[in-house]
Amino acid sequence: MDISGSVALVTGANRGLGRELAGQLVDRGAKTVYAGVRDPASVADERLVPVRLDVTDPESVRRAAESLTDVSLVVNNAGRAGAGPLLTADLAAVRAEWETNFLGPVQVIRAFAPVLARHGGGAVVDVLSVLSWLALPAAGSYAASKAAAWSLTNSVRAELRGQGTLVVGAHMGYMDTDMTAGLDVAKIPPAQVAARILDAVAVGEEEVLADDVTRGAKQLLGGPPAALAPSR
Template identity: 50%
Template sequence: MQINGSIALVTGANRGLGRHFAQQLVERGAAKVYATARNPEQIGIPGVEKLRLDITDPGSVEQAAAAASDVTFLINNAGISTFTNLLGGDLGPIRSELDTHFWGTLSMVRAFAPVLGANGGGGILNVLSALSWFSYDGANSYGVAKAAQWSLTNGIRLELAGQGTLVSGLHLGAADTDMMTHYDGEKMDPADVVRIALDGIEAGRIEIIADEWSAYVKASLANDPSAFYTPAGR
């Protein structure tokens, strides 16, 4: 999968990782970059084509797929974090996270898979999380949604292999974006995350680990989970 000359579409391109994805795609020589958002007027990136898109609205997704029928590289970046727990939290935010990360991503893939196939296969990058692999009290709904999105990524990889579509997942801990404003821990520069992700795509990697924390969490899955969830393990 070569970025140079590709035609890419980025969801949630108005801020955070999505804005950096769109910028770096342009810098790496993508022939066209569709930068999408619910409010595309908020996108201020030179050299992109703005497109209105709400991934939780099937009609909006269908319109985007029709308008961007030349896409060869789809980046499913749009996301939300409501910091909601499963037992005491309102069900509305929990549903919203699943609607965005699981159902929204699935809707995008179902709409754009035929587009990618018609254009030679191309690639899909789903922005996942280290929280695909562990739970965190205070953000359990996000962990559930990201775990579902991770499983979705693995499933569609198998289903799209026959048309030659590379399906990759990006895992990271915290990046210094608007979504993580209230997080006090160490945060990666989002530009570095995106650079690592795009390098991984060009190397043909199906799983891209952006930081040491995500690598540590993944490695812990082979061990007794009680070791991870003790204070010493955290």
């Protein structure tokens, strides 16, 4: 897909990877980049067009799709983490994580698929995680929601192929963002991840493995299940 001249919607574009993706889209010549966020005032980059959008609110998503009729690239970046272990976390927190990480992208894609079709197919990017494949006990709910999001990415890729829509699944390990600020681990710069995602969109690649951790995890999928569930 030719990013130059495209019109993009990036959810969660006010911070972290979303902010990097939106800014780099502008740098690569996108005609318009809509920043879909709950609070438009939180968008600091004046090159972006803030749009009030809550991916967990079907009516909010519907209104956005009705008004943003020129969109040719949708980036499902908005995410939520921190609920905790899947079996012991507060169920309200688990539901909130799943509403954002799984049902949010489902609603956005359902609403914008007809818009993309009218523009020749365009592209969808789903921001996933290495935890789409690995299970960490302390982040069991998040990992499960990202595993479900990986499955939805594969499903909508098949469903949208007939209208010519490129669907890209982007996986990465820890990024240096607010979400991981309290973790003492090696982190990849979000600018690097954003560049790799947009490179993939530009050449029509369907999957991004942004770092060595993620590439290693992908190789484990053909092995024993225990390899996908480290003890910590």
